[in-house]
Amino acid sequence: MAASGNGFSKADQLDSSSCSPSPPSDCAFSSSQSSCTSNALDPRPYISSPLENGNMKHHLKGDVGVNAINGQMEATKVESQSWVGIYESFLMKNASQIASVESTLQHLTYLFPAKFKDAEIASEVVYSALGILGLYHDTILARALSSCPSSAKYQPSLHARYTRHFTTHSSAYRTIAYVLVVIQKTELLIEIMSRRHAGQRGQRTAILGIEGVKAACRLALLRISGTRTLVTPPIPERDIDPKILDHDDPITLAGAAEEDGDYWLMPRTRQKMPQLKGETDATRFLMKKVLLPDDVAPAPKLIRPLSTVDSRIKEILYILRPVVYALLALLAARLRASKQFKGQYEKIFINWMPWVIGFALEYVCRDGIIDNLSTEGGIRAALTKITGLEKRELEKRSNSMWWWTLRGQFYDSITKPILDKIIKKAENIPLLNLVGLYIADYQYLVETYHFSTSTL
Template sequence: MAASGDGISKSDQLDSSPSSPSPASDCAFSSSQSSYMSNAPDPRPDIPSPLENGSMKHHVNGDSGVNGINGQMKATKVGSRSWVGIYESFLMKNASQIASVESTLQHLTYLFPAKFKDAEIASEVVYSALGILGLYHDTILARALSSCPSSAKYQPSLHTRYTRHFTTRNSAYRTIAYMLVVIQKTELLNEIMSRRHGGQRGQHTAILGIESIKATCRLALLRISGTRTLVTPPIPERDIDPNVLDQDGPITHAEAAEEDGDYWMMPRTGQKMPQLKGETDVTRFLMKKVLLPDDVAPSPKLIRPLTTADGRIKEILYILRPLVYALLALLAARLRASKRFKGHYEKVVINWMPWVVGFALEYVCRDGIIDSLSAEGGIRAALTKITGLEKRELEKRSNSMWWWTLRGQFYDSITKPILDKMIKKAENIPLLNLVGLYITDYQYLAETYHFSTSTL
């Protein structure tokens, strides 16, 4: 089912509030300096007004003196947060380069391991700091977009519409979701520091503590969202095109064709159609004119509540799976250390138990929404009812199953021997031997730290 029309766009008209147009320069400063100067308290409340002590009597109208005092007070207000305003202004002027710079810096951290002492700590500190800084950049871009005249061109993704609905309307959801994301971005750093200062015992304690907090946060989000399937991440992603905020940014071929007069006029209606040459321009132009059911559906209906007991149990077990896997891994480590099981069969069972249970839980419980929808008309009917956002989340969960090849006994018994053979064959091949060195460095992370292969 599709609808078309020139006056219809895919923007979230049901959940977003209308914004009044503003000049182009307001895009960069409205989110920092202007809002602060209009709402911030007076930093000097004890200074008397010049109109009260008569110090402005020598001015005929008093306007210049009042303006001077007000200007000085405004300068003081701006100066108290000048570094924030300068940073946000610089950020908005270079909006189109934000994502590329962050990605480049994060990839540079891959060069750290084995190059100097405490390299793993330094690289993870930089990586975690860049992740948290990216969240701050997202808030700046979102605020700037809401006051930018070109925001009408912005078409949020289904994930952004859904998560923005809960983060803007429920403060508890917003607080828990952002806390969960911050924990995910710093969990490996906390594990490394715990192992460095507390040994393996401190590492196991940190793993169980972090997984318990994450599971509690996800269960709370499941309750707040009305027992809906949780999305990853639970906050809006950065799907904003920086060129929308960049006034000097590049324009598409279709826009250039409309401005330069490169168009084709329809003979009967006289309507002008741009001359599109590339497949990307054609797809972008058509998607602006076409609406799908998900585009007009209310944001909460992009993911429907789990109505059956099977669907809810599967979602809860999927949320608890990382904690269960961590507990079984700790139990297996203690059983191996106790030396109570000396036989080959007992050792095999102990080593494979965490991996088999964790893999089975994630594989069976990843599609609770299908069980909930199939209660009315079977699996085929469920597949036809599934929304685009639900399908995307199921695909994410299916793709994350590949990470099990780097965990537990499967990695030790199957993946590691294969990687070792590949590295050994590439030792005498130029360039490939360098790749082998970096793979060896990160093998150490996969073998030593739990959160280096964590996906939830």
């Protein structure tokens, strides 16, 4: 019993010794130990030692923070781009209604003045916002037109060709020109706000400051353009038919022009020929097929540089004329307030001085283009050499002279009595009395604000 017991215990000891945690004595034990532990999987995850990568925690924390910030910035950028893209795609799908909607909203602002409190501020805010929004729409339409398949048939106007050349080739011209246009669209609003918060003195200061900034911008444009006569406006106008960009109504400019009349189909070539009913239609049709010298001339040559001293002086004085008029109006207001000049002739001189000098400057200096071309052959030869764009600008300057009837002492002495008589006679006539009320509302703007009749 003892032997068997001892033998059993020895066998158990031998069996247990093969897997005992005693230190290894030979290779046989190591192999047996590996055989014992090979089937057991460690449930704990592998964790690297800090000695292997001591800065890993720091790097992980920094990378996660940077990635999170970059992710937020990219998400914000994508979101902003998506909103802009949605608006531009909506604009392109409804391109044919852009001009009509903008025009309708701008004309609705004409119904605001004197109808309710702060109506002039509300109407001018809407008008200025629509003007600036129209500039953004013009850039979208121009960019879409460049990638439009039918853009090859688009023929830009002379003004668009000329201004687009300088806005694309000179970043300084583009920046100054857009700053000038934005000021022109917000100048009346700034004057109204300055009068509301600082009185007439603040209004006159604002007028003089705005006119000074505008004159500085125009002088810079005159320098950048190579001393060429400035055009109005200095940026490209919207001269395209938005229907050309409408996906639902893809009508090209040429196609839209050709579908207006009846056509005769030629039997052999099957070519459409227009049915011309009169001499005017024939002239209009032939002029579309003819290239004029201005159509093939480079954009900078559409307006020649002012080479003579007289023409340059006239152009500079034409640019400075609004500043001179604002300064004289401010001087006349201070002289009237001082009450030092009590004589009738002195009062007449003070009241008429700004209007007479401003009108004379604009009348004399508006035709510097003619002086530049009349060095050889006189004025008749200059009229034959004038380009289409120069003629357009000269006509625009001549037509703007009519605005002097609504300025200064001329308005107070001549125009206002005539308008008052018209309003008084129309106030008892149905429908015409509404026109009289409309004129009376805008008399307040003309009499109160300088920029309501500004043209430059």
